[in-house]
Amino acid sequence: MSHATNSQFGRTVLRPLAKATECTTLEWANTFTRELPGDAALEEAPYAALEKQESDELTVDVPEVLLRASREVRGLWSWAVSEQHENPQLISVSPSGAQLIGLSASAFWQNADIAAMAWSGSTRLAGSNMWAHNYGGHQFSIWAGQLGDGRALSLGETVHNNIRWEVQLKGAGPTPYVRMADGYAVRRSSIREYLAAEHMHALNVPTARSLSLVFTDRVVVREERELGAVVARIAPSWVRFGSFELPASRADHATTQKLADYVIRYHYPDITHNPYIQLLERAVTNTARMVARWQCVGFCHGVMNTDNMSILGLTIDYGPFAFLDAYDPDFVCNHSDYSGRYAFNEQPRVALWNLTRLAAPLAALINRSTDSSESETVNVITDALNAFGPQFSAEYARVMRRKFGLFGEARDDDVDAVVQPFLDLLAEAGTDYTYAMRTLCSVPEALSSNTVDAV
Numbered sequence: 001m002s003h004a005t006n007s008q009f010g011r012t013v014l015r016p017l018a019k020a021t022e023c024t025t026l027e028w029a030n031t032f033t034r035e036l037p038g039d040a041a042l043e044e045a046p047y048a049a050l051e052k053q054e055s056d057e058l059t060v061d062v063p064e065v066l067l068r069a070s071r072e073v074r075g076l077w078s079w080a081v082s083e084q085h086e087n088p089q090l091i092s093v094s095p096s097g098a099q100l101i102g103l104s105a106s107a108f109w110q111n112a113d114i115a116a117m118a119w120s121g122s123t124r125l126a127g128s129n130m131w132a133h134n135y136g137g138h139q140f141s142i143w144a145g146q147l148g149d150g151r152a153l154s155l156g157e158t159v160h161n162n163i164r165w166e167v168q169l170k171g172a173g174p175t176p177y178v179r180m181a182d183g184y185a186v187r188r189s190s191i192r193e194y195l196a197a198e199h200m201h202a203l204n205v206p207t208a209r210s211l212s213l214v215f216t217d218r219v220v221v222r223e224e225r226e227l228g229a230v231v232a233r234i235a236p237s238w239v240r241f242g243s244f245e246l247p248a249s250r251a252d253h254a255t256t257q258k259l260a261d262y263v264i265r266y267h268y269p270d271i272t273h274n275p276y277i278q279l280l281e282r283a284v285t286n287t288a289r290m291v292a293r294w295q296c297v298g299f300c301h302g303v304m305n306t307d308n309m310s311i312l313g314l315t316i317d318y319g320p321f322a323f324l325d326a327y328d329p330d331f332v333c334n335h336s337d338y339s340g341r342y343a344f345n346e347q348p349r350v351a352l353w354n355l356t357r358l359a360a361p362l363a364a365l366i367n368r369s370t371d372s373s374e375s376e377t378v379n380v381i382t383d384a385l386n387a388f389g390p391q392f393s394a395e396y397a398r399v400m401r402r403k404f405g406l407f408g409e410a411r412d413d414d415v416d417a418v419v420q421p422f423l424d425l426l427a428e429a430g431t432d433y434t435y436a437m438r439t440l441c442s443v444p445e446a447l448s449s450n451t452v453d454a455v
Helices: 031-035 046-052 095-100 105-110 112-118 187-202 241-249 253-267 275-297 344-370 374-386 388-403 414-429 433-442 449-454
Strands: 077-079 089-093 131-133 136-139 142-146 152-160 163-170 209-221 225-235
Touching: 031 152, 031 253, 089 095, 089 105, 089 112, 095 105, 095 187, 095 209, 105 112, 136 241, 142 241, 187 209, 187 225, 241 253, 241 344, 253 275, 253 344, 275 344, 275 374, 275 388, 344 374, 344 388, 374 388, 388 414
Parallel strands: none
Antiparallel strands: 077 131, 089 209, 131 152, 136 142, 152 163, 163 225, 209 225
16 A cells, blocks of 8 residues: 555545454553654644544544655654555564563464564554654764654553563654665564574673564565565663763753653663762763673674664664674774774763764753852763763673683783784684684693793
8 A cells, every 4th residue: 555645635634443462452652742842833632533433444644644754843853654564474583582461472483474564563552642753863973963863663561560662663664764765674684683683682782783684575666676564672661872972962951851751761760869960970980881792792883873872782773783793993884984983992982972972962961960160061972971981891891701701810911911812813814703603612720831932
């Protein structure tokens, strides 16, 4: 079904409800859209309008251009509507990902056709209200203005075992932030993202999680014609550094503060005083730990723009990522990164640069909430940012000690004396990083002093 249907009449065709099964039933909290300012052009959710109709018709008096055409939006989110996909097929379900939101992989497979329709966005989960995040960002160090989720639809938030999860469909259709793209995803990139998120979780790297992968027969035009796919993914929050940058760039400090208060209320409820400086400090700590673990497993993100940086310190937006093969600290995985800005060895530096961009919109909030002078605010922000280096180094050393089997008392020079010389050897020889690390596991626990001296 083309999304142009009925657009000339200012009406939109919505998706029918998914059949209620154990893989399509969730309890929705939906606090983000209820508590934070959204797109003023469309005050009511399209599905709320549908529920007020007495007929079974799926067409509502909502101009489709407001839901699917690129436009400037004032607010943190916009209502959105997924599309009907041709022949959706359930390909994979993450058992542990499903458990996080109270579902089971077996329920997906027992209702595979229903699951494929629901988790591709071809039908709608009861109680969900589809919407898309609005945010800006610095891309390759240049302010890009409004960006937003052009092909990711949030179904809502659900709470399971006292943990909040925001559920998204990526590739389900265009949103008001689609810009020059089409809102769809192809199979090859969807497979990569689906597998990478679960692999990173298995490696104990903070990350968003995958829920399901659905193939469709939609033809998607990239460099060539390809077939489509939809990834269902979950994270405690999809708020990014750029979510704060965009309203601040418009001098909308009230919205910036509402977003900061929201993140603190639902994700850092233990913060009780100096909330905005503590929010920055948490972002610094979590980002430092995340990037340190990237470096330990040889992960290169490829596109560390501020719109791809999670406020919770999670790995999100798996695009042109790669894992090191031959150890090369200058490795660049993004073919569009001509300057090598996001090279493997540049990731810690870029992370700190991005945190500095996050600090800018928080500065006004810190200043007002603490009644500090401008110089005092600069000092506390500088202190928070200066903590990144030591925290990164401490986490990197902790993980690398474990990888090298250094379980005795930690020494300050472990990285310089043991880890870095080993990495220098790998770089000189062009040795595969992961294979070399795995080979360390075969080194006998006890070596004679003669053997050690020879090495």
